[in-house]
Amino acid sequence: MAMSNSLYLLCLLHLLPLTSVSGSFGTLEEKQTHIKLYFHEIISGPNETSFIVAGPNLTSHVFGDIVIFDNALREGPDPSSKLIGRAQGTSILASQTDQSVLTAINFVFTQGRINGSTIALFGRVSASDTTAERTVIGGNGLFRMARGYAISSVVNASTESYIIEFNFHLIHY
Numbered sequence: 001m002a003m004s005n006s007l008y009l010l011c012l013l014h015l016l017p018l019t020s021v022s023g024s025f026g027t028l029e030e031k032q033t034h035i036k037l038y039f040h041e042i043i044s045g046p047n048e049t050s051f052i053v054a055g056p057n058l059t060s061h062v063f064g065d066i067v068i069f070d071n072a073l074r075e076g077p078d079p080s081s082k083l084i085g086r087a088q089g090t091s092i093l094a095s096q097t098d099q100s101v102l103t104a105i106n107f108v109f110t111q112g113r114i115n116g117s118t119i120a121l122f123g124r125v126s127a128s129d130t131t132a133e134r135t136v137i138g139g140n141g142l143f144r145m146a147r148g149y150a151i152s153s154v155v156n157a158s159t160e161s162y163i164i165e166f167n168f169h170l171i172h173y
Contacts, residue, residue, distance in 0.1 A: 028173040029173065030171055030172070030173060031171070031172055031173065032169075032170065032171055033143070033168070033170045033172065034167065034168065034169055034170075035119075035166075035167075035168040035170070036165065036166070036167050036168075037073050037074065037075065037084060037085075037107075037165075037166050037168075038073070038074045038075070038076055038077050038081070038155065038163055038164065038165055038166070039071055039072075039073060039087050039152070039162075039163070039164040039165075039166055040071055040072040040073075040074055040079055040161065040162075040163055041069060041071045041087075041161060041162040041163075041164070042071075042160065042161045043159075043160065043161060043162065044159060044160050044161075045160055049069055049070055049071045049072070050067055050068070050069040050071065051067065051068055051069070052065050052066070052067050053066055053067065053068050054066040055093070061093055061099060062093060063093050063094075063095065063096050064092075064093060065092070065093045066090060066091075066092050067090060067091045067092070067093075067101075068089075068090050069087070069088070069089060069090070069091070070086055070087075070088045071086065071087040071088075072086065072087075073085040073086060073087050073107060073108075073109070077155045077156065077163050077165065079163075082111070083110070083111070084109060084110065084111045084112070085107060085108050085109040085110045085111065086107075086108045086110070087105050087106070087107055087108075088105070088106050088108060089103060089104050089105035089106055089121075090103070090104050091103045091104075091125075094124075098126060098127065098128060099126070099127030099128070100124055100125065100126045100127060101124070101125050101127070102123075102124055103121070103122065103123060103124070103125055103134065104120075104121075104122050105120070105121045105122075106118050106119070106120055106121075107119040107120075107121065107166075107168075109141075113142070114141065114142050114143075116141050117139065117140060117141025117142040117143050118139055118140050118141060118143065119136060119138075119139045119143050119146055119168060119170070120136065120137050120138040120139060120146075121134050121135070121136055121137070121150055122134060122135055122137045123135050125152070130153060130154045131151060131152065131153045131154075132151070132152050133149055133150070133151050133152075134149065134150050134152070135148075135149055136148040136149060136150060136168065136170060139170070139172060142172070143170060143172045144172060144173050145172055145173050146170045146171070146172040147170070147171055147172070148168065148169045148170040148171050148172075149168075149169055150166050150167060150168045150169070151166075151167045151169075152164050152165065152166050152167075153165045153167075
């Protein structure tokens with residue numbers, strides 16, 4: 001019994017320095033940020049940024065398709081507006097009854113003060129809706145430990161491309 005008490009005391013003594021050090025980092029201050037940007041996806045032609053990579057029918061969007069994309073993020077809806085990053089992710093046609101997709105997207109910023117930062121977004125989008133709300137599940141850099149939501153709205157859709165406005169409402173450190 002004395003041996004187990006000594007072992008317990010030894011473990012406790014090793015943990016004490018950790019608890020005193022953890023308090024010396026200070027408090028993190030939460031910030032709120034709103035970001036508006038435009039997602040430019042090219043779905044056909046020589047400069048495609050979105051591809052069906054798996055599924056029952058690789059030429060049309062049907063239940064079970066997995067799409068991967070690497071789309072331009074721009075300051076505005078005009079395709080020649082300033083490039084500020086990339087939207088890299090996947091969408092999976094996960095509904096048997098409509099064209100709804102499950103999306104997982106990393107918004108990777110490459111310009112300005114937020115260069116090197118990311119925001120991770122996850123959620124469902126119904127093809128029948130022009131507006132969708134998805135959950136911010138994380139981030140890094142200036143958006144470390146981000147949480148919140150994003151509202152996306154289709155600005156322009158054609159047989160060649162989509163332009164989607166994203167409004168992020170973030171809480172982060």
